[in-house]
Amino acid sequence: MVTAIVLVQAERHLIPETAEALAGVPSVREVYSVTGEWDIVAILKLSRYDDLDDVVTGHLRKVAGILRTQTMLAFRTYSEDLLDQGFGVGLDESQQR
Numbered sequence: 001m002v003t004a005i006v007l008v009q010a011e012r013h014l015i016p017e018t019a020e021a022l023a024g025v026p027s028v029r030e031v032y033s034v035t036g037e038w039d040i041v042a043i044l045k046l047s048r049y050d051d052l053d054d055v056v057t058g059h060l061r062k063v064a065g066i067l068r069t070q071t072m073l074a075f076r077t078y079s080e081d082l083l084d085q086g087f088g089v090g091l092d093e094s095q096q097r
Contacts, residue, residue, distance in 0.1 A: 005044075006069055009066075
């Protein structure tokens with residue numbers, strides 16, 4: 001399984017719609033709105049490395065509101081429980097699961 005992280009800079013007034021559209025793209029497993037230079041982070045899970053081109057250039061290019069992307073490939077996955085804790089920072093226990 002190949003994991004790719006796609007950072008997305010979107011048109012400000014279209015961020016919610018762009019994030020929703022990204023969530024519907026095949027192989028996109030998670031979508032987050034984030035602070036900082038990038039507006040949205042999409043986590044992709046792909047069966048093969050070659051599928052990355054189909055998803056990024058074939059599907060993401062068609063999503064309205066995307067101004068720019070940067071794609072990173074993950075080398076290794078660490079404990080998913082630890083990763084969940086990182087994304088839950090600032091939430092109380094009832095909101096984390």
